[in-house]
Amino acid sequence: xxxxxxxxxxxxxxxxxxxxxxxxxxxxxxxxxxxxxxxxxxxxxxxxxxxxxxxxxxxxxxxxxxxxxxxxxxxxxxxxxxxxxxxxxxxxxxxxxxxxxxxxxxxxxxxxxxxxxxxxxxxxxxxxxxxxxxxxxxxxxxxxxxxxxxxxxxxxxxxxxxxxxxxxxxxxxxxxxxxxxxxxxxxxxxxxxxxxxxxxxxx
Amino acid sequence: xxxxxxxxxxxxxxxxxxxxxxxxxxxxxxxxxxxxxxxxxxxxxxxxxxxxxxxxxxxxxxxxxxxxxxxxxxxxxxxxxxxxxxxxxxxxxxxxxxxxxxxxxxxxxxxxxxxxxxxxxxxxxxxxxxxxxxxxxxxxxxxxxxxxxxxxxxxxxxxxxxxxxxxxxxxxxxxxxxxxxxxxxxxxxxxxxxxxxxxxxxxxxxxxxxxxxxxxxxxxxxxxxxxxxxxxxxxxxxxxxxxxxxxxxxxxxxxxxxxxxxxxxxxxxxxxxxxxxxxxxxxxxxxxxxxxxxxxxxxxxxxxxxxxxxxxxxxxxxxxxxxxxxxxxxxxxxxxxxxxxxxxxxxxxxxxxxxxxxxxxxxxxxxxxxxxx
Numbered sequence: 001x002x003x004x005x006x007x008x009x010x011x012x013x014x015x016x017x018x019x020x021x022x023x024x025x026x027x028x029x030x031x032x033x034x035x036x037x038x039x040x041x042x043x044x045x046x047x048x049x050x051x052x053x054x055x056x057x058x059x060x061x062x063x064x065x066x067x068x069x070x071x072x073x074x075x076x077x078x079x080x081x082x083x084x085x086x087x088x089x090x091x092x093x094x095x096x097x098x099x100x101x102x103x104x105x106x107x108x109x110x111x112x113x114x115x116x117x118x119x120x121x122x123x124x125x126x127x128x129x130x131x132x133x134x135x136x137x138x139x140x141x142x143x144x145x146x147x148x149x150x151x152x153x154x155x156x157x158x159x160x161x162x163x164x165x166x167x168x169x170x171x172x173x174x175x176x177x178x179x180x181x182x183x184x185x186x187x188x189x190x191x192x193x194x195x196x197x198x199x200x201x202x203x
Numbered sequence: 204x205x206x207x208x209x210x211x212x213x214x215x216x217x218x219x220x221x222x223x224x225x226x227x228x229x230x231x232x233x234x235x236x237x238x239x240x241x242x243x244x245x246x247x248x249x250x251x252x253x254x255x256x257x258x259x260x261x262x263x264x265x266x267x268x269x270x271x272x273x274x275x276x277x278x279x280x281x282x283x284x285x286x287x288x289x290x291x292x293x294x295x296x297x298x299x300x301x302x303x304x305x306x307x308x309x310x311x312x313x314x315x316x317x318x319x320x321x322x323x324x325x326x327x328x329x330x331x332x333x334x335x336x337x338x339x340x341x342x343x344x345x346x347x348x349x350x351x352x353x354x355x356x357x358x359x360x361x362x363x364x365x366x367x368x369x370x371x372x373x374x375x376x377x378x379x380x381x382x383x384x385x386x387x388x389x390x391x392x393x394x395x396x397x398x399x400x401x402x403x404x405x406x407x408x409x410x411x412x413x414x415x416x417x418x419x420x421x422x423x424x425x426x427x428x429x430x431x432x433x434x435x436x437x438x439x440x441x442x443x444x445x446x447x448x449x450x451x452x453x454x455x456x457x458x459x460x461x462x463x464x465x466x467x468x469x470x471x472x473x474x475x476x477x478x479x480x481x482x483x484x485x486x487x488x489x490x491x492x493x494x495x496x497x498x499x500x501x502x503x504x505x506x507x508x509x510x511x512x513x514x515x516x517x518x519x520x521x522x523x524x525x526x527x528x529x530x531x532x533x534x535x536x537x538x539x540x541x542x543x544x545x546x547x548x549x550x551x552x553x554x555x556x557x558x559x560x561x562x563x564x565x566x567x568x569x570x571x572x573x574x575x576x
Contacts, residue, residue: 043565049533057537057538057539057540060536063535064505064535065557065560065561066561067561067565068535070535071535071536072537073521081528081529082528082531083530083531086531
């Protein structure tokens with residue numbers, strides 16, 4: 001495995017956090033795994049039994065060529081097939097806000113996995129709030145770089161939104177990590193964090 | 204790389220239909236070198252009309268193999284790294300025992316006296332060959348179309364003997380449409396007066412019937428787009444319609460040519476038996492469900508389908524993938540874009556190479572890792 005590749009994985013802080021959470025030898029399912037970068041890294045360095053789901057055929061090809069067991073399909077359909085508690089961790093990184101039915105996806109994740117790791121961009125970040133307040137337009141910035149008409153994001157949620165959903169659904173939050181750039185945030189995460197990573201469990 | 208088809212004879216083979224064939228010949232070729240640990244062996248399974256000559260240049264007639272683009276030094280199935288085996292299927296007509304072989308009881312060709320064989324029987328014969336070659340566990344079994352059916356049967360029948368399988372453009376069972384096309388081919392052969400209930404080996408073979416059967420086959424292997432591109436409505440060697448029934452359109456002359464070419468290398472009775480084996484194929488049969496059939500499998504799977512393949516459509520690959528996921532089996536799946544129809548599995552070399560190479564390398568690495576623990 002090339003050094004460049006390892007750096008690519010570790011330069012994404014959410015990946016770095018995820019790799020630190022997952023213990024050696026776990027069974028992992030990565031939903032929306034892209035070109036399989038994360039699971040290939042986990043297979044190589046943590047000896048995990050990893051699977052991935054990805055919709056885009058070009059990305060699936062790259063992932064399989066990399067040796068990752070990735071299949072082409074949508075997240076919801078794929079989740080339906082798996083037996084209960086088939087995985088130790090189910091990862092959904094930067095995809096929740098793009099899911100048609102986020103609640104169904106989260107429930108599916110907690111059915112097939114003991115734990116779900118969910119990373120998403122925080123729509124409550126102050127830069128998003130200010131952009132909206134001062135421009136009067138749909139916010140565009142580093143976190144949400146798309147024009148409203150070509151954005152893959154169809155649900156906009158904040159750290160507080162996610163925490164309230166976990167409370168409502170009775171999903172214990174095992175860990176939550178908040179990131180801004182390459183730093184971890186400990187205060188006012190709903191205002192200050194750009195990306196949030198939650199580890200939730202099923203009861 | 205000049206290769207020669209080899210022959211091995213096994214004392215007997217018990218078939219699904221209850222008959223025991225004795226003895227049984229198996230024609231095969233090998234490429235590359237078996238490593239010391241005997242862990243780098245790959246079996247490639249040919250499709251309906253293929254043979255043991257998968258790669259290299261035939262010593263006999265100088266032909267390239269049917270999967271020469273994928274099997275060879277530096278290719279997807281890299282013979283510098285792996286030891287690749289290919290055998291002609293049971294019921295075939297290219298060296299392995301089939302309806303054209305001599306029946307030891309009558310000293311005459313079997314003809315329709317040959318027992319009906321199944322995909323499972325074909326695989327059991329391949330297993331005898333693999334045992335004969337001293338290989339306890341194959342790194343991979345791969346093949347397209349009917350070859351893909353064999354890969355699935357391998358994973359189910361011999362779960363301990365195969366580390367990974369790659370079914371390409373294939374299915375876990377023939378649909379009514381697939382059976383229907385095969386039946387048209389069979390009826391075409393059987394309605395040729397030269398077929399004579401299969402006893403034509405001392406006279407002229409049913410060439411017309413077999414040629415028409417092959418023409419139908421070729422239509423199902425292509426797509427509307429690929430035929431449009433290849434032939435369109437172009438006329439052959441004329442500028443205007445002739446108001447007659449000669450092969451005016453290019454597509455007509457192409458089909459006639461492929462049909463007539465086929466009769467020189469293929470036995471009509473083998474056509475009947477092998478298409479019957481495909482029609483009988485239903486992996487779930489005897490297990491209750493496809494998922495239950497996969498219960499004992501231990502192999503990694505790489506399933507590949509093609510967008511324009513309407514003979515073995517993507518939904519059939521997805522049924523396999525879905526059943527494997529239901530049992531939490533290790534499965535990778537990709538639908539490759541192609542306009543070639545079913546033929547894509549032989550023609551879309553570049554993208555398949557990328558997938559197969561990475562999948563094999565990681566499977567090989569995992570085996571090495573498991574062995575060193």
